[in-house]
Amino acid sequence: MYRLSGTGSDLCSVMGNCPPDHRTPGDWLLLGRKTAQALAEKGDSEAMYALYYLTNNFDWIEKSAEAGFPIAQYDLARLYDQGKGFFFTPWKRSERVEELAKKSAEGGCIKGIMLYQNLLEGKKDIEIYWTKKAVALGSAEAVYAYGSGLAHVPKDYGYPLDLVKGYGFIYMLLELDGGGGLKEYAEDILPDIASQMTAKQIEEAKAFAKEWKATHPPLSFFPPKLGF
Structure with a gap:
């Protein structure tokens, strides 16, 4: 109702042929x-x-x-x-x-x-805790931040190095096709992460991504319901 209340004039109003209801x-x-x-x-x-x-x-x-x-x-x-x-x-x-x-x-x-x-400026442990919470809820932005952090690409943000999980999280972003730019970011940094991994590790990362998707909410950008 809120969104309908903010729409402009309907075409039928302009044409003068709106139904009675x-x-x-x-x-x-x-x-x-x-x-x-x-x-x-x-x-x-x-x-x-x-x-x-x-x-x-x-x-x-x-x-x-x-x-x-x-x-x-x-x-x-x-x-x-x-x-x-x-x-x-x-x-x-x-x-x-x-x-x-x-x-x-x-x-x-x-x-x-x-x-x-x-x-939480300067409280990295607590910040990482909340990033992991957002990842578990399906936040695409958090997945990018967490994955790149685990892979230390472009740099070490205080996350423990885990190339398999880092690659796996970023790999999941390749399926995003609704804008937001994260798919392009993923395509850009995946080769850098892969350059530090063996072929076996890359396969393990893809298997991790597949299992994660099967057991967690789908990735989303979580647009606001009403506000900003």
Whole structure:
């Protein structure tokens, strides 16, 4: 409903031949607000999140984050980081941003994991821990970061050297054909990784990739549902 409320004029509106039950973007907006409001009043945290975008009422995204909706926690952390909301001292703002990012990451939100990682400056062990979590959830970006890190290509980012797994993770990215540039990156660095490996290791890496795909979620870029 939110996306329908933001569309431009339908062709039938321009042509003047819409069916009797046709809804305009304004109709979808009102219906979306009504539907989400009813669910939010029953404690539905996702409905609270939707209401923020349907009404532009900042209270709703704060309520959704407080109710534990991971995507709302990520969005609210970003909004606070950009200066939204009031905090008596600057460090309270940064503390709240990190707290929300951590909660979002713990809730399995890929964007939350990435944001939390960015806030973990100098804490490499914890950052690697969250990269592995994102990899397990199917984040294509995390797979690239983890695979290239394990292979130490283009350089050592603090990951233990594992050419077989590194090659295997990057090899999986060759199947991505929906944009994002990761397939091209994979094609670029795979020869560099392979140059350090034996033929047997490369076959082991491909077998690892095949097993991983069979036991984990498919790779995704995880675009946002409503927000940014």
